[in-house]
Amino acid sequence: MADPTDDLPSGDMTFEALSTALGERYLTYALSTITHRALPDARDGLKPVHRRILYAMRGLRLDPGTAFRKCAKIVGEVMGNYHPHGDQAIYDALARLAQDFNVRYPLVDGQGNFGNIDGDNPAAQRYTEARLTSAAAALMEGLAEDAVDFRDNYDGSEREPVVLPAGFPNLLANGSSGIAVGMATNIPPHNIDELCRACLHLIRAPGASDEKLLDFVQGPDFPTGGVIVEPRANIKEAYRTGRGSFRLRARWAVEDLGRGQWQVVVTEIPYQVQKGRLIERIAELINAKKVPVLADVRDESAEDLRIVLEPRARTVDAAVMMEMLFKASDLETRFALNMNVLIDGRTPKVCSLREVLRAFLDHRRDVLLRRSRFRLGKIEARLEILEGYLVAYLNLDRVIEIIRTEDEPKAVMMAEFHLTDTQAEAILNMRLRSLRRLEEMEIRGERDALTAEREALIALLGSEEAQWSRIADELREVRKAFGREAPGGARRTEFEDMPAVEDVAYEAMIEREPITVVCSEMGWIRAMKGHLPDDAELRFKDGDGPRFLIRAETTDRLLLLSSNGRMFTLSCANLPGGRGMGEPIRLMADLPNEARMVALFIHRPGGRLLLASDAGDGFILPEDEALAQTRGGRQVLNLRGEARAKVCRPVRGDHVAVVGENRKLLVFPAAELDEMARGKGTRLQRYKDGGLSDAITFDLAGGLSWKDPAGRTRTVTAADLAEWVGKRADAGRMAPRGFPQNNRFE
Incomplete structure (x- = not known):
């Protein structure tokens, strides 16, 4: 077999596994992104x-x-x-x-x-x-x-x-955020005054714990203000581990308008929340009636932020209204803390508060030492020149004579006065006007001052205690320049405990009014004011007709079971009005086009439902487990193959009556059915052909009732039902004479 490399051009070639090549190159890219783009340096932030x-x-x-x-x-x-x-x-x-x-x-x-x-x-x-x-x-x-x-x-x-x-801990003062490859960082801003106080304490007590440092650093200080309502224990844990989150809320106050009228004014919003988008979101909540106690939102901001929230009625509790808005909008956000930084400029690490401040202080000490050595070198060079100047002044006449008579005055001066090359060059470059007596005095004064400064720098470089004392002085100067006494230096974000507002149900905020819910065969739903009589004249679209007519109240919730086994929850307060034909129910619930409505009824807290599929399987469902929080609903009845949801009725008795498409009736105790939140259920009735037609629960002692073709109610007593009473999953017997032709109990 020919070698596949024979056709390749000649020359130096190396062969490497694709996985190895990709791995090395991707790692190089990842490291470049982490160190040169996404993560901040802990030293300068x-x-x-x-x-x-x-x-x-x-x-x-x-x-x-x-x-x-x-x-x-x-x-x-x-x-x-x-x-x-x-x-x-x-x-x-x-x-x-x-x-x-x-x-x-x-x-x-x-x-x-x-x-x-x-x-x-x-x-x-x-x-x-x-x-x-x-x-x-x-x-x-x-x-x-x-x-x-x-x-x-x-x-x-x-x-x-x-x-x-970095004269101040900028990493924490201004915060940082970034997304690298496989890691990210998110650090909130803090108050410089508090950071400097924490650094000063860390200088005094190098072994101070994160918890002790939090006596100085209260927490984030966002430029947009706001109120942090996170428990103190959570804040301490976040700074100890470098990971956590802070619950941040807008600052608001009630503004009295007189005569019992009032409005809420928001003056600060959470960090990184866009005011325009926030107001749009609140307006959407009002239009969707998600916050029924809120009537209007207005932006009255000029130089200062001012968002006005107008309640629907003066009797509304402002705290309850704001709690609803905090849950539904960005008036409350969570800021995630992830202090992932380059601790030495190269190594990424998730750091605690103490580690970040320690990195800054160590950097400041390194800067101090380098600046001191640099200054010391400059002083040594200047002192060398000044000593040369003094030699020239002491031997001024001889220096002038050498310069006037010698061809190489530099070499002669260096040999006669033991000068260095630098000193001799400085003397030769000296201006004549510098030869006056006053200039000599100034040089002597400068030499003495530089000598003293040199001694101080040597002492500083030799004493670690003196170095930290100098750094502490520098931090105090930073506090004076940018601290709480400086313009804009006061803390903006405050801390509060979570308000003790009771969790008020959504229905409690809705004005209670009687309505009649009308739903057509094609799924158009509307809410008519008041309770309409059964013979009320209703209009529908061409080819459509009535399906459900439910007398309810605006505080009620409706449960809708579709043929695919999903249960949807609709709020009566959010239903369209009855002036037109209503709206398609599919706009309120994600009901697939191929699914049809099986049942629509008012939710009864604590109630139970009998669910069954046309395959003859069913179970008892607690109604509270059927409530859904989203448009997508909740799957309650699991179906296989071509099976579809068939029955959804409230449980109102101790026995279950089941009738199949073959008109065979079976009665068995309800206790034989499982109660569950979701599932396929157990077999209700056995069929040779066809499937389930209808099922209902009833009290055996009161008998089983249905309406005959003439509209009269017929009741079969417990004694007469004896031959149809059996065990669950039996085939049953033919229904008694007079049973409805549509094989339904109601």
């Missing part, structure tokens, strides 16, 4: 794109207080020098850093339309301008002092920082 944006803006000298520059210029600088990806992705990241409703402490000061809480997108980058904020400047303080490592950019033409010095 930034992803590469955000770090590059801030560094590029620093390079453009867009410091706080300077003039704004076009965002298109910034995006171009970032994309061309540091981040070779799409400009729209860079601009989206830049815009988010400027949105005060997304970022607790914005790092970019934007001018122009940067989007809003309604969900509107920012204007194009050619229309907007930006510069750095004070918080961003604090993150980059020390970059020029060798505070962090630098690396080559993507093409080696520039250098970029691996991490920023």
